[in-house]
Amino acid sequence: MKVAIFPGSFDPLTLGHLDLIKRGSALFDHLAVAVMTNTSKDTWFTVDERVAQVKEAVAGLDNVSVITAKGLTVDLMNKIGADYLMRGARNVDDFCYEKDIAAMNHFLDDQVETIIFLADPKYQYLSSSLLKEVALSGGNIAPLLPANINEALQERLKKRQIKQVKKENEETR
Numbered sequence: 001m002k003v004a005i006f007p008g009s010f011d012p013l014t015l016g017h018l019d020l021i022k023r024g025s026a027l028f029d030h031l032a033v034a035v036m037t038n039t040s041k042d043t044w045f046t047v048d049e050r051v052a053q054v055k056e057a058v059a060g061l062d063n064v065s066v067i068t069a070k071g072l073t074v075d076l077m078n079k080i081g082a083d084y085l086m087r088g089a090r091n092v093d094d095f096c097y098e099k100d101i102a103a104m105n106h107f108l109d110d111q112v113e114t115i116i117f118l119a120d121p122k123y124q125y126l127s128s129s130l131l132k133e134v135a136l137s138g139g140n141i142a143p144l145l146p147a148n149i150n151e152a153l154q155e156r157l158k159k160r161q162i163k164q165v166k167k168e169n170e171e172t173r
């Protein structure tokens with residue numbers, strides 16, 4: 001049985017991530033999407049929120065599960081019996097970053113096989129961070145997200161905009 005893991009921050013999950021999950025689910029017998037908690041990023045959504053969002057987005061894919069974990073991905077892989085580590089690359093910068101992570105994971109556990117998927121050309125420019133930046137400036141990012149996640153993002157956007165206005169008011173006082 002070929003079991004793979006797809007770890008990431010998914011803050012939030014975009015259609016670029018979802019495309020990879022669909023391709024991974026066709027390739028492996030089981031795919032565990034792991035929402036990692038040990039990210040240094042300033043996230044918009046809590047881990048529980050992200051897990052719920054991803055679960056809803058992958059609901060139609062029977063061989064995909066959603067888990068959460070902190071610590072080393074290789075430890076998580078041993079725990080759940082995964083042999084394949086799935087990641088994505090949109091461009092050369094991503095590839096260089098991903099190949100270093102793959103080499104480090106291979107050093108930690110030489111049984112780990114990293115498979116790097118090339119991004120679908122229509123999502124090559126798409127990252128969660130750029131998407132949030134555009135949303136903050138009023139851009140329409142709905143076509144780039146699963147519907148449930150777009151709704152959650154619009155809600156969070158309102159809260160962040162209110163927070164931003166309060167901060168600006170305090171600074172001008």
Ligand code: ADP
Binds near residue numbers: 011087098
């Ligand atoms: P991390 O913080 O671990 O990089 P991300 O959620 O940003 O988590 O990304 C998880 C993985 O998905 C990474 O391998 C990243 O390169 C890949 N990825 C992100 N966006 C896309 C996209 N639009 N198309 C293909 N792969 C992507």
